[in-house]
Amino acid sequence: MSKDFDKVEKHIENMALEIVTLEEEDIQAMGRIMNALEAVEKGSKKIKHPQYHLLLTAAKGYVERLILGDTKDVSPLEEAIGYLQKVFRSISRGEAFQEDMSPLFDRLDSSSPATEKVNRSEGPEIKGVESSSEKSEEEQASEQTEEDREILNDFVSESLENLASIEVNLIDLEDDPENLETINSIFRPFHTIKGISGFLNLGKINSLAHGAENLLDKARDGEIRIEGDVVDLVLESVDMLKQMIQGVEQGLGTGTPLDNGMNIQPLLDKIETFQSESDNLGGKPLGEILVEEGVIEKERLEECLRTQEKTPGKKLGQILVEEGVAGPERVVGALRSQRKFGGKKGFDLQVKVDTTKLDTLVDMTGELVIAQAMLRQNERIVSIADQQLYKTLNQLNQITSTLQKTAMSMRMVPIRSTFQRMIRLVRDLAKNSGKQVALRMEGEDTEIDRNLVDELYEPMVHMIRNAVDHGIEDPETRKANGKAPEGVVNLRAYHRGGNIVIEIADDGKGLDREKILAKAEASGLITENDALGDFEVYNLIFRPGFSTAKEVTEISGRGVGMDVVKKAIEKLRGRVEISSVSGRGSKFTISLPLTLAIIEGMVVGVGTERYIIPALAILESFRPDKSQYSTVEGKGEMVMVRRKLLPLIRLDRIVNTEGKYQKPWEALVVAVEYEGQQMCLLLDELLGKEEIVIKSLGKSLKHIKGLAGGAIMGDGRVGLILDIAGLFEIAHENYRIAPIAHPGTGEALSDTRTEKMGSLH
Amino acid sequence: MAFDTNIKVLVVDDFATMRRIVKGVLKQLGFTKIIEAEDGSAALGELKKDSIGLIVSDWNMPKMTGLDLLKAVKKDDSLKKIPFIMVTAEGQKENVIEAVKAGVSNYVVKPFTPETFSEKLEKVLGS
Numbered sequence: 003m004s005k006d007f008d009k010v011e012k013h014i015e016n017m018a019l020e021i022v023t024l025e026e027e028d029i030q031a032m033g034r035i036m037n038a039l040e041a042v043e044k045g046s047k048k049i050k051h052p053q054y055h056l057l058l059t060a061a062k063g064y065v066e067r068l069i070l071g072d073t074k075d076v077s078p079l080e081e082a083i084g085y086l087q088k089v090f091r092s093i094s095r096g097e098a099f100q101e102d103m104s105p106l107f108d109r110l111d112s113s114s115p116a117t118e119k120v121n122r123s124e125g126p127e128i129k130g131v132e133s134s135s136e137k138s139e140e141e142q143a144s145e146q147t148e149e150d151r152e153i154l155n156d157f158v159s160e161s162l163e164n165l166a167s168i169e170v171n172l173i174d175l176e177d178d179p180e181n182l183e184t185i186n187s188i189f190r191p192f193h194t195i196k197g198i199s200g201f202l203n204l205g206k207i208n209s210l211a212h213g214a215e216n217l218l219d220k221a222r223d224g225e226i227r228i229e230g231d232v233v234d235l236v237l238e239s240v241d242m243l244k245q246m247i248q249g250v251e252q253g254l255g256t257g258t259p260l261d262n263g264m265n266i267q268p269l270l271d272k273i274e275t276f277q278s279e280s281d282n283l284g285g286k287p288l289g290e291i292l293v294e295e296g297v298i299e300k301e302r303l304e305e306c307l308r309t310q311e312k313t314p315g316k317k318l319g320q321i322l323v324e325e326g327v328a329g330p331e332r333v334v335g336a337l338r339s340q341r342k343f344g345g346k347k348g349f350d351l352q353v354k355v356d357t358t359k360l361d362t363l364v365d366m367t368g369e370l371v372i373a374q375a376m377l378r379q380n381e382r383i384v385s386i387a388d389q390q391l392y393k394t395l396n397q398l399n400q401i402t403s404t405l406q407k408t409a410m411s412m413r414m415v416p417i418r419s420t421f422q423r424m425i426r427l428v429r430d431l432a433k434n435s436g437k438q439v440a441l442r443m444e445g446e447d448t449e450i451d452r453n454l455v456d457e458l459y460e461p462m463v464h465m466i467r468n469a470v471d472h473g474i475e476d477p478e479t480r481k482a483n484g485k486a487p488e489g490v491v492n493l494r495a496y497h498r499g500g501n502i503v504i505e506i507a508d509d510g511k512g513l514d515r516e517k518i519l520a521k522a523e524a525s526g527l528i529t530e531n532d533a534l535g536d537f538e539v540y541n542l543i544f545r546p547g548f549s550t551a552k553e554v555t556e557i558s559g560r561g562v563g564m565d566v567v568k569k570a571i572e573k574l575r576g577r578v579e580i581s582s583v584s585g586r587g588s589k590f591t592i593s594l595p596l597t598l599a600i601i602e603g604m605v606v607g608v609g610t611e612r613y614i615i616p617a618l619a620i621l622e623s624f625r626p627d628k629s630q631y632s633t634v635e636g637k638g639e640m641v642m643v644r645r646k647l648l649p650l651i652r653l654d655r656i657v658n659t660e661g662k663y664q665k666p667w668e669a670l671v672v673a674v675e676y677e678g679q680q681m682c683l684l685l686d687e688l689l690g691k692e693e694i695v696i697k698s699l700g701k702s703l704k705h706i707k708g709l710a711g712g713a714i715m716g717d718g719r720v721g722l723i724l725d726i727a728g729l730f731e732i733a734h735e736n737y738r739i740a741p742i743a744h745p746g747t748g749e750a751l752s753d754t755r756t757e758k759m760g761s762l763h
Numbered sequence: 764m765a766f767d768t769n770i771k772v773l774v775v776d777d778f779a780t781m782r783r784i785v786k787g788v789l790k791q792l793g794f795t796k797i798i799e800a801e802d803g804s805a806a807l808g809e810l811k812k813d814s815i816g817l818i819v820s821d822w823n824m825p826k827m828t829g830l831d832l833l834k835a836v837k838k839d840d841s842l843k844k845i846p847f848i849m850v851t852a853e854g855q856k857e858n859v860i861e862a863v864k865a866g867v868s869n870y871v872v873k874p875f876t877p878e879t880f881s882e883k884l885e886k887v888l889g890s
Contacts, residue, residue, distance in 0.1 A: 027886060029870070033863040040864075069863050070856060149787060156780040164778075190823055194778045197852050200874030201784050 007094055010045040013038045014087055021080045029069060035079075036065050042086075053103060054089045057082060060110040078109040150202075151254060157198055158251045164191035165240050165247075172236065173423060175228055185228065188236065189218040195243065207246050210266045213273045214239040220277065229419075235273055237426060242269055289318055297328050357452065360413050367402070367409040368695030372714045374402045410596070414449035417495045417504070420458060421446050424466055428491055431470040438477050438488040439470055448495035450502050454594060457574055458504075461567040465506045465590045466491060468564065473510030473588055483585065485509070501576075502596055507589040513540050513582040533645070540580045540588075544568040572676070575601060577618050593618075601696060603723060605689040605715070606672065609659040612721050613685075614694055614713060619726040621673040621680065623688060631666045641666065641682045643673050651733045653685045656708060662686045676726045681733060696723065708732050766888035768793035770816025775799075775806040775832065776850070777824040785819055785850070791877045792884065803827025807835060810842055817888065818847045822858055830862060837866045846887045850875075 017038045024031050039062050046054070061082040067073050085103060092099040171188045175181065196211035217235060220226045228236065242264060249262025289303040306321045322328045377383060378395060421443050432439035450458070474480075474489035481487050494505040515536060522528045522542045534542075546565040571578045576594035595601055595618070603614035604623075622643075630642040631650070639650040650671065654661035663669035663686055671682045694713040703709070710725035772794050776782045782799045789797055798813065800806035802824040809815070818836065822829040829849055836842045846868040851858050859870050868887045871880055 029863055029886070030866065030868055033866055036860070036864050066856075066860055070859060153780060153783055153787070156783055160778060160780050186823070187825060190777070190825070193823055193852060194781060197873040198778065198780050198784065 006045040006048065010042050011090065011094070013042045013045070014083070014090055017042075017083050018087055021076070021083050024076050024079075026074050026076065027068075027071070032065055032069050036062065036069070039065065049093055051089065051093055051099070053099065054086075054093065056107070057086055057089065057103065060107055061086065064110045078106070081106055082110060154202060154250060154254055154260075157202060158247050158254070161191070161195050161198075161247050162244060164194065165244055167191065168236065168240050169426060172228070172233060179227055179229060180224075182222065185218065185221050188228070189215065189222060192218060192239070192243075204246075204250065204260065206261060206264065206266050207243060207250075210239060210243055210246070210270065213270045214243075217273050217277060231276060233422065235269075235276060238269055239273070242266060289322075292322070292328055298322065302327050355412075357413070360409075363409045364413065365695070365697070367406045369714070371402050371406050372695070374398055411449070413452045414596075415452050415455060416447045417450045417455075417502075418446035420450075420455055420462065421493050421495070423459065424462065424493060427463060427466055428470060431467060435471060436476060437470065437474055439474055439491060440488050441491050441493065443493045445495040448497060448502060450495075450594075451596065454574060457570065458592075458594070461570040461578075461592070462504070462506065464564070464567045465592075466493075469506060469508035469510065469588065469590075473508035473512075475511050479511075497596070498593070501593045501602075504592040504594070505589055506592075507587060509587040512584040512586055512588050513543070513580070515539050515584070518542055537579075537581065540582050543580065544578065575616060575618055601694050601723070602691060603694040603713070604672070604691055605721065606653075606670075606685045607687040607689050608654050608657060608661050608685045611657060611659050612689065612715070612719070613653070613657070614692075614721050614723040615672060615674065615683070616710070616723065616726065617691060619674045619676060621675050623670060623672040625669070626666050626671050628667045639666070641671055643671075643680075643682065646680070648673060648680050648682050649733065650682045650684055651729065653683045656729065656732055674726050674729075676730050679730060681730065683729070694721075694723065766884055767816070768795070770794075770888075771796040771798060771813060772817045772819060773798050773800060773806060773809055773813075773815045775801075775803065775818065775820035775824070775829065777801050777821065781821065781850075788875075788877045788880050789819075792881050803829065803832035803835070806832055810836070810845075815845055817884075818845055820847065820849055822849060822851045822855070822862070830858070830865060833862060833865050833867055848883060848887060 017035055020031055020035055020038075024035075039058060043055075043058050043062075046058070049055075061079060064073075064079050064082065068076065068079065085101075085106060088101070089099045168188050168191055171184050175184045175188070178184065192211045192215040196208055196215055199205075199208040199211060214236060217226075217232065217239075218228075221228045221232065226232060246262065246264050246266075249264065250260045252258065252262065253260035289298070289307065292298045293300050293303055306318060306325060306327060309321050309325070310318050378399070383391070383395075425441055428439055428441040431437075469491050470489075474491070475483070475485075477487035480489065490509050492505070492507040492509075494507070496503055518539055519528070519534075519542075522539075522545070523530060527542060527545050528534065543564045544567070568578055571592055571594070574594055576592055578590060578592045580588060580590050582588035601614075602617040604617050604620055606613050606615055624643075626641050632640050632642070632647075634640050634647075637649070639652075640647045641650045642648075650666065652661070661669060661684070666684055669684050669686055670688060671684055672688075673680060673682050692715070696711045697713055699706070699709065699712050708725055708728035708731075710723045710728070713721050713723055715721045772789055774782050774785045774789070774797060776785065776799075779801075782801075786797050786799070798809055798815070800809050803820070804827040806818070806820065807827075810818075818832075820829040820832055827835075833847055833849065836845065836847060843866075847866075849859075849862045849867045849870040850873060851862070851870055852873050862870055869883045871883050
């Protein structure tokens, strides 16, 4: 007999001893028996006797029922352990065990009323609680003792606090959708609220918390992912719970019923429907698959979904077939592909990759594209008149560009999640300001570099706050102005050229030109004489130290102006602008490079050198007329650009070379902008716009001012990318241009403006 | 009531309201010395400081769950004899079984009445 067998025998003996003295509901003893049974099971893997294993399983099941209080009768277990001893003995002796155990199996099975819920064990007491909850909550309000009231008060404040944490955690979850700890922290408040509301006889709160808890339990088990619809359902539940709990608070204060008459049934139904669907299916919704496959049109699908809402219990597939929208074979096909890719399997189809690896991949494909371009431009290759070679080169070209696109796309994620986070924000902002605001979204599928997502969040929040707080009017004002009482914030994303453009538009009152001008003058941003176009005026709000908010609202206007937004966007090598029509609304337009790894650059020539200026920094380029050029005593050379006098910086001097043209009217001028400051760079020629893969210059060259990085050009030579911020600093040191103004340094700020704009007209 | 109400009871729950409810029930049953902790690890701290006669712990808590607390208590020779009652929610069958296997003295399902709780206490503390 092996060692395993010895151990098994010992466990069985112990159980036999324990069972004799086992009393009803001796939980700890039952725990020991359970552990012993499991140990026996583990040690009996080599035993191939089916009856023996069935007996073990049945015994375990019975102990579970004893523990859960589904039954109190210990005797079947006693009998089972007796048999276990007998079977084990005959097995270890190598004898066959012939006795019929079916009566025992019946007993082990039958004394288990099929109960799902643990609380059945509580018997009459719990029923007492349940029946008391049938008592209307109205009555209770008057029955509460002081202690009850205190507990209810505690419950209100603590629950509200915990519900608020759910939203934060939902956001965290977006970054790491499978983080169990985060999922659990979303689950927990519902779970606890369910538990406590049960004590406090808050029936509806209890049911809804329970519904949401069940939904999240599925997420904890990995059956569903918390995204899209699930997030909406969770948020809706949070909202409704909040409102009901606030109702309790009100009821406590006024002595009115604690139940404020919310109807939770529709939401419960929605949760229920979602769950039953996720039970049957996984992955993408059926309708979506069919739309993607082109079987049905989106509008038709939506119609059918509405029908489905009206006839709960009916599957979408059924409705689609019945309405003749889709043939049964297509529906079945879609269901099949849904199963194939859906559910838990869907998780396996994704691989988590370290982003640095992705960055390297993007870098390397960038290099490949360049090497490929070098090959194509090689003079000797070009001179070969060979059909086959051209074909191969073209093929190579296609492959590399597809490869580059694919590599880039790996880092891209739809902007949807960022947009969705705004739904909440708009809702809350509207609520707090007493306005009615709808958020509309367009182009949520537009993809954006993963690295940009987090960086974009804050500025977007800022702009949306601005739109709701300062843009959209309150319902009365809107009505008085002939607008719908509900304002609209429109979020839109789309690709334009190599950029992703995000628009945040509102249909509010628009910017007040006069107010901005007055404010800008007061803070010394402009002088009275400046003649500024609307566009320029509106964009003054991005200047440091500018804020038109008359009163500091709870949410916006905490001393952080739109300059923060601009800075954040510029950090991403992007641009932000605002346009506005008085009375009709304002629109922020953010334009960002598709990815941080590539910039759109203007290749410029100075002497024999070539440099790259990030295209986003460039305002315009031109060859100045002699009359536009002037020198100002103590300030150096200036160029008049669109009625503004801008300092002229000779690029050749900064980079220590000699330009071909020294006279500005023979050379070229490129006007650049950084953080609201503008200057002109004098250089020889523009060589063309290119997509440039940025390469770091390495540690030793990192701190050279004025250079942002290097790039390998199409012909294989290295070009350096100019850092506009650095150039401003150099210019400031060498040419005595006022330093870049920062919020709080009002003096420097006003200096700059007078210097640059003082001589207008 | 057939149990000693002079012992110190440690109530562990991350929700203050829930702790308050449990405390209320315990007070109704005659207990006066009640200490609170808001999760498993805080509870362990209290257990080391004070001599506790009964632990009533919630299951689902951040940082350290009730089950982990139970396991830690059972591992510690100086603590393992302290009766441990787990508070769980209905429908959490697996939790109950797991706790029982880990050696919990008894469990009680939310929402419970003082009577239910008293019965459980009697089984745990009685005799």
